[in-house]
Amino acid sequence: MTAFKPQQRHLTIRGRTFHFVSYEAQPANVARGQPGAPSMWYLMLEGRRCPALAYDPKQSLTDLDEALQAWAEDNALGEDRGLPVEASQASPPAVRRTSNWWGPS
Numbered sequence: 001m002t003a004f005k006p007q008q009r010h011l012t013i014r015g016r017t018f019h020f021v022s023y024e025a026q027p028a029n030v031a032r033g034q035p036g037a038p039s040m041w042y043l044m045l046e047g048r049r050c051p052a053l054a055y056d057p058k059q060s061l062t063d064l065d066e067a068l069q070a071w072a073e074d075n076a077l078g079e080d081r082g083l084p085v086e087a088s089q090a091s092p093p094a095v096r097r098t099s100n101w102w103g104p105s
Contacts, residue, residue, distance in 0.1 A: 004039070009061075011069055018072050019044040022055045041068065043076060050076075 004024035011018045020041050028036035039055035041064075052071050059067075 009041075009065065009068060011065060011072065013069055013072050014077060016077070018068070018076065020052060020068050021049070023049075043072070 006024070007022045009020045011020070021044055022039065022041050025039045026037045028034060040051050041053045041055055042049035043052050052075075053067055056064075
């Protein structure tokens with residue numbers, strides 16, 4: 001039996017970078033009441049992982065990237081409403097305070 005070798009895929013979709021990692025299946029732990037989990041691809045977000053797709057070692061990288069991209073567009077990205085993106089917004093003018101919040105000095 002061969003050991004499971006985790007894989008990583010980095011995809012850029014609509015200007016955002018997504019990091020996917022494959023994890024080995026976890027057997028159920030009856031003593032703790034934890035169900036088992038199959039081998040899966042997970043989306044890594046801020047130190048957390050979100051289950052994405054079932055892991056298939058026979059899947060080609062092209063098919064895998066397409067499946068991960070489709071999953072990300074359906075689940076991780078909001079609708080692209082075609083709204084114009086503003087290049088920058090001017091910051092509001094600075095307000096000069098002549099007194100502190102307790103009242104005039």
